[in-house]
Amino acid sequence: MDAKKVEDKQGKMPAALEVPPNTDEEETLTPEELAAQWEAEAPDPAGPIANLFSSLVVLALSIIGMVISIGLGLGTPAAPAAGMWPFIITLIAAVMSVVQIIVGRAGGKDGEKFSSMSWYAVIGFATLILMVVLMPLVGFEIPSLLLCFVWMRWLGGERWRSATIYSILIVGAFYAIFIAALGTTIPRLF
């Protein structure tokens, strides 16, 4: 992907993601208007489906937790067994998630909708996982270099040249600090 394509992609961004023009109007905004503007610029709330989904995940996990807690044994209030406390917590979580399903059925104002930009977070996560996998095998230098490059070039829209130069500089600096200066035992190639 070259720089032009990135620009194209950014040009197609939803209106809410575009940088607001830095006009002189801002100077006249009162705190209330500014707060309203922030609210308007803020991403859409996650919505009813996300609310239902997240509450169901919590509900399912807390039911599993309750079952395991019962398996550990609850005991009596005078002599609580290992499962008593986790049972109480997971019961609270289960009840609260049911309440949330009902209260938040219209969606509410919390959370944020996933957008096309959310893929950036997914790619970021994938590179971090890749780094965890590669670090014990080939040391931290190459995975770090890759991570810097991917994050700058594709997730940050830097140009090829600057992304390459900065990646090398950053990894060099980390080598100097973590290996040469601090003498840590981070797995390394050199």
Added chain:
Amino acid sequence: MEFFGPVLDGFNVVLDPTNLLYCLLGVVVGMLIGVLPGLGPAATIAILLPMTYGVEPVTAIIMLAGIFYGAQYGGTITSVLLRLPGEASSVVTVFDGYVMAKQGRAGTALGIAAIGSFFGATVSIIGLTFLAPLVASFALDFGPPEYTALAMLGILLVATISGGTKIKAIIAAAVGLFLATVGRDGFTGAERFTFGNLSLADGIDFVPIAMGLFGVGEILYNLEERHRVATAPMKVSNVWPKGKDIKEASGAIGRGSVLGFFLGILPGGGATIASLASYAMEKKTAKDPSRFGKGAIEGVAGPESANNAAATSSFIPLLTLGIPANATMAIIFGALLIQGITPGPQLISNDPELFWGVVNSMYIGNILLLIMSIPLIGVFVRILRIRAAILAPITALITMLGAYTIRNSMFDVLLVVIFGAIGYLMKKFGFEPGPLVLAFVLGSLLESNLRRSLLVLEGDPTGFFTRPISATLLVLFVVVAVWPMIKSVIDKRKSGSLAALATQEKEKENA
């Protein structure tokens, strides 16, 4: 002199060159990272937790405290220059601070914020010095039932005061309590939720959770979010406020400091509420309230003094009761536990050097902050010019490599990344990570005290209500738990958003 002996000894601890150096390091690092948009004090401290390993406990906490108030001030810089509050407690600073910057008075705004922060923090430290021993001596008689009630109240307050849905915050807190149960049960020795995994037998470590949820979670979130903002910071000149400015702001600084000190002691979002309350107070007491929002210096001075005063006084519940008042304090609590120190009422008498060392280091740290912040503003502005695209991988690498150095374990790094993904998803689905982390650090304390109480009370839960302190705390707990539900039913029709307020006010003006 009996009281002041240990206080003065505390200065010896601070003036130790190593401690001074770490204090300086903490303040500078805190300011630097605090300047980066998106990473607030909690995330900054979480990312830098590995730095505290291998140093003395006092030194570690002195550095973390330095990072904390350094980051607090760093957030102000972005509020003023970029109209981007670095954190919730600097939001109101934007209103007048950014306008001042647009009028070419950015330097004055930052300078007065630094002076106000210094003054607020100093007032707060003096207050802390006298109040903390009182609170601690009162809490010395606390038994397991009192601790159970106190921990429950603390978690609930943080969950209900934090932003977002209360129910979701309580769910997050329950998840935190649950994660704290993973591992071997201290009472019966039974393995809980380890699924035969040896790495989990000792329980989940606090550091990967904090680094993941606050650090990596924020970093991933910013990857998606930062395309929203790309304004270049403006030029800063005349950092030293003029005599006239200081005169104008002095009342606001004084009022903000006192207000902040008291609001900071209360659990839950102390600094944020303090800055909001101070702004409201300044606007109310001003002769000409219409100046606010148009570059009134009191609108910067008051809230900035208040949030630093509150940030400092929020150490009181942590150091005297062992109950962190907010997410950042929860991380410092975790750091203390790692160092083998359990904060609580005994801390002052058992470990006076640590207690007074940390408290007195705040004087030095704030003096350093004041001295450094004004000349360094140019450096911060330059940092703000570095593109987020280049800063993001740097913070990610610091977190990843830092996580590895804790125990030389790739499993820890993996946990950090996984908790990072969880933190990101929590944010997207409207769950606050703060209550989770807070509940996690208090989890084992709460469980063991609850079980001990049940043993003492022979399994009779009504026994909690026969002891005056635990009964009071539990009544408070019930009030805090039930009140929002009643209130939300009453307010359901009213929209509480600022936008609605704005239109209402406009309508009023028009009428």
